[in-house]
Amino acid sequence: MQQNEALTFQKGLKDGLPICLGYVSVSFAFGMMATQGGLPVWVALLISMTNLTSAGQFAGLQLILTGGLYIEIAVTTFVINIRYMLMSLSLFQKVDEAMSSLQRFVLSFGVTDEVFAVAMQQKGSINARYFSGLIVTPYIGWAVGTFLGATATGLLPGSVRTALGIAIYGMFIAIIIPPAIKxxxxxxxxxxxxxxxxxxxxxxxxxxxxxxxxxxxxxxxxxxxxxxxxxxxxxxxxx
Amino acid sequence: MNYPRILTCIFIMAFVTYVIRMLPLAIFKKKINNRFIKSFLAYVPYAVLAAMTFPEILYSTANLYSACIGLAAALFLAYRGRGLLTVALGSAGAVFVAEQILRVVMK
Structure with a gap:
């Protein structure tokens, strides 16, 4: 846990880097699934850039491809993503009171499991600069990974892809174990x-x-x- | 390709996901002072991450064996207090090695 280090935009970018790397592998898989299912690259990219959520997107994609009803898509997305409500609630108890409403409305778009986890690790309150940095790197990784997966299906050897599947969970373990020991x-x-x-x-x-x-x-x-x-x-x- | 339908689907997904993320902070502007709720919210991150990781981590690789090796590597590195990226890539590396060895052994 880093203390006494200023929560700047740059620090946010840097802290977002591990998340970004993890996202590239997950969104790569998403991009591949989307184009293999017959969707054009830009549609895969549009889904990733407007949703920014793994499980929700995979489920949504499945429903799009299999002709799911609108209401099914809405309910499924809601159920899978409702955990974000708990995270947003927890996270925004921790943000700087100086954060404006507009900033809150914009930044809440970037609340994901991993961003939440890293943000909660910081000592003290979180400001808008740091939080935007923390969102930008993973967002780029999510979009780039989707694009790469959708265009260059099979770029990474399968053995590397399956191994990277565990990376995100490894990160979660790295977050919860040290506080559990203390x-x-x-x-x-x-x-x-x-x-x-x-x-x-x-x-x-x-x-x-x-x-x-x-x-x-x-x-x-x-x-x-x-x-x-x-x-x-x-x-x-x-x- | 039925683009109007696809775009409507994407809009629904994006809208629902955003509303879920945005509502709590639109509703709760003030800091909470209740001790139980404060404690509850302090524990939530750990509980959420734990429930997301287990048992899903066991199904995140090509097979259960390599996942167990990866899990063991992650626990060991995290116990030693290594950084997020080190633990993440360390466990992925362990899985990669394990899967290569398994492939040879299985042949």
Whole structure:
């Protein structure tokens, strides 16, 4: 965790770089799927540049290609992405009070799992400059990856592509493990959430619930339990 | 190619996704002071990331074995306090090596 370093636009760009790299591989796959499904390159790119969300886009693409109804697309997108609501809520408790409404409206477009994770790691409040930098690099990576995947299908050898599939999860692990070692309640939150998530995934019938809902249910239960059991002190809230 | 339909679909996806992200901060402008809610929101990031990572990480590569190797590498590097990029690429590297070895062994 970097402290005492000014939260500049440049630092945002730099912190966004690992996210950007991870995004290139995921959006590459998205671009490939889109063109293999028969969509032109510009449509794949348009989806990525207006949505900026992995699971939601993959599901949406599937529905576009298989002739899904508009209402199906709306509901599916909503369910898969509703976790962003929790993230936005959590994140915007942490932003600088000087951030204007316009800035908030614009920057909320860039709230993704990874941007959220990196932003929450910062000590103290987050300003608009840093947050825009943090969004720009991943956004470019997401668009470039989509474009490359859509145009040059099969550019990367398959062995490299499958190996990169784990990169984003590796990043998540790098974020949650160090705080878990330092604070026992955080470790318990993680443990509860993991157990619940596995339970949903591997139990018949329950495994039909979309991952968006599962994440919300797991996160709400684990966090509520910890908040009751180990309420944070004023000083450590920013941890 | 039915472009009006495709563009409408894309618009619906983009609109729904944006509204979800934007609403919480349009509604909640003031800082929350309730201790429970503050604590809850402080724990949410860890819970969300944990639920997103497990068990999905086990299905993120070509097979379960290489995923386990990648997971072990990620846990080890994270435990040693390495940076995000190091852990991410380290686990991907471990998966790559594991899959090459498996390919040879399986033959």
């Amino acid at each position: 604070a026992k309640p955080v470790a318990k939150v993680i443990l509860i959430s993991v157990v619940l998530s596995c339970f949903f995934k591997w139990t018949p019938y329950l495994n039909r619930i979309s991952s968006g809902w599962v994440i919300i249910v797991c996160a709400v239960i684990a966090s509520a339990y910890a908040a009751l059991r180990y309420p944070v002190q004023e000083a450590e809230v920013q941890e």
